[in-house]
Amino acid sequence: MAFQPILRCSAEGGTSIYAYEALVRGPNGEGAGSVMSQVTDRNRYLFDQTCRVRAIEMASALGLGGTAAALSINFMPNAVYEPRACIRASLAAAGRAGLAHNRLVFEFTENEAMRNPEHLLRILACYREIGFRTAIDDFGAGYSGLGLLAEFQPDTVKLDMALVQGLDRDRVRRIILRHVLALCTELDITVVAEGVETRDEFQALRDLGITLFQGYLIGRPGFEQLPAALLPA
Template sequence: MTTACQGCRDGAAFELPFSMAFQPIVDLNTGTAFAYEALVRGSGGEGAGSVLSKVTEKNRYAFDQQCRAKAIELAATLRPQSDANLSINFMPNAVYEPRACIRLTLATASRFGFPLNRIIFEFTENEKVDVRHLLNILNVYKDMGFKTAIDDFGAGHSGLNLLAQFQPDIVKLDMDLIRGIDTDRAKRTIVRHTVAMLEELSITTVCEGIETVGELAALRDMGVCLIQGYVFGRPAFEQFLPPELPAAA
């Protein structure tokens, strides 16, 4: 047996029940949801920590697989007519061989009639991974028709070096770069030039963690169109809620 089956062969099951909350990524041009990000929650709506604290090196393969399937199933069931994308966080270190480990995802999408080109796989820079392994995963997903995204850009291990080797569809700027940007000249300069760089690379920018109308206005002035944050509402447990646009937006 090859390492392609290592997760199934050596991994433990993830037996704790869990569900998902969904938070919109809002398109400021239309006021509608460009995508909904699936965020793990306990089966009764408990915080992510109640689930993630149970993830170990032995069961992370099963957990990663179940997260993908649960997000697709809920998205297809809760909002079957939506044309918004579904953003799913994945764990690169839980993927042994991308074409083998994607089987459950493909089967679930097929069973619920969920289009592959509406699925965004995002990973965080905060998880240290072998870059060659990560690039292999991303290229396979791209070839299969999935969208890809780097989350927390600017706060992790790879940064610009990774971006030079692979250009995802979406880059989500780390929220620490966004917090208080309306009153911080240095942050505005950094974000403005980062957005320009991403645009030149044909990469869509998402700014996350926006909590105030001032932050929203500063980003809008920079030409940022896709926004995620509490300014539009908190993640909704097992619901796809429309964005709540602030009055000053």
């Protein structure tokens, strides 16, 4: 696993690490694409379960428990045959690590949500009942996001980098993001801006009122480490 920080910037100027996202890597640091290309229908369940447990155990060993940061884990809805049965290993790992359930965030992508919406909603309802947090990743990348929000309101929406990158030079992107942020605020959904790579993007997002940031400008993924997050100078 590699871990990428998500930075919180308060209106008063203070900063803290809001969460770390666990990102799958090969044993020698190979990227996610290389690893995911080896996932098939036969090994998807085992892969999903192993990644969850590995993320929790490694983050704990690296000292996550001594911080206030959450741990965000990507999961595969189509690897979950029954929500409560398939969460047992994650619950056991969290118990061994001493991590409260509300410090675990389970992410799914907008596109994954539309493969079997009813199944996903059952998973999310179960996770919320247990006390986990949920997040839509890559929000705005597809065409289903608003419909999904009408059915289920996650704790967090992570804006797709296609909406974020270049918004400082793009009036249309700023208008879209301003209204997405207003919608999420009214629904009590936290917003994270992903893919932040330049100081100008960061400042434009701050001007819109966004306080949570993830991207190379903030901190690159650290292979088997919890890297520091940096406030852009």
